[in-house]
Amino acid sequence: MQKLPLPNAEVYYAPRFFSPEESNAYFRELEQGINWQQESIRMFGKELPMPRLTAWYGDKGYTYSGLYNEPKPWVPVLQKLREQVKEATGQEYNSVLLNFYRSGNDSMGWHSDDEAELGKEPSIASLSFGGERRFSFKHRTRKDQKPVSITLEHGSLLLMQGPTQHHWLHHIPKTKRPVQPRINLTFRNVKG
Numbered sequence: 001m002q003k004l005p006l007p008n009a010e011v012y013y014a015p016r017f018f019s020p021e022e023s024n025a026y027f028r029e030l031e032q033g034i035n036w037q038q039e040s041i042r043m044f045g046k047e048l049p050m051p052r053l054t055a056w057y058g059d060k061g062y063t064y065s066g067l068y069n070e071p072k073p074w075v076p077v078l079q080k081l082r083e084q085v086k087e088a089t090g091q092e093y094n095s096v097l098l099n100f101y102r103s104g105n106d107s108m109g110w111h112s113d114d115e116a117e118l119g120k121e122p123s124i125a126s127l128s129f130g131g132e133r134r135f136s137f138k139h140r141t142r143k144d145q146k147p148v149s150i151t152l153e154h155g156s157l158l159l160m161q162g163p164t165q166h167h168w169l170h171h172i173p174k175t176k177r178p179v180q181p182r183i184n185l186t187f188r189n190v191k192g
């Protein structure tokens, strides 16, 4: 894994954690086997559809973007991925949030994964399958730090840990470029 040059952060990236063949198979299995939901978000007093599909699996419920997520029980493909991510990162994960970006019009806004349930310095392991999307980091307070962008490749693993969530926000911007659908999984350890 290569370490990204971000101060006040510990971010590691492995572009080819899985081979393209394995990644194709995982994409298909997840696309078909996951119970994808279209959730909505309340913004400016309006109910808007989230700009992506989501699913939450694991041992514990979790509040995300103001929504309480009742977890679905682990399924074999997610257990298998969790095992490999645990092996590679040396961390335990009891939950996974999945995101399905149907097109370049789907996105995720600036945020950090700093909910109290995740503890002080959470380890978040993120797998990407399908179309490549840009992923950017922005420092919360340091104006001298330019945003940093990387491309999350098919079959890649990104690990964010230590003080990363405390100091940096991240997002997946929309793109006008034609892109294939993308599936992202973020493995987390929810306390309590």
Ligand SMILES: O=C(O)CCC(=O)C(=O)O
Binding pocket: 097, 099, 108, 113, 126, 128, 135, 152, 170, 172, 184, 186
């Ligand atoms: O799709 C991605 O790579 C980002 C996902 C993410 O930041 C999240 O689920 O909190």
Ligand SMILES: [Mn+2]
Binding pocket: 111, 112, 113, 170
């Ligand atoms: Mn996040």
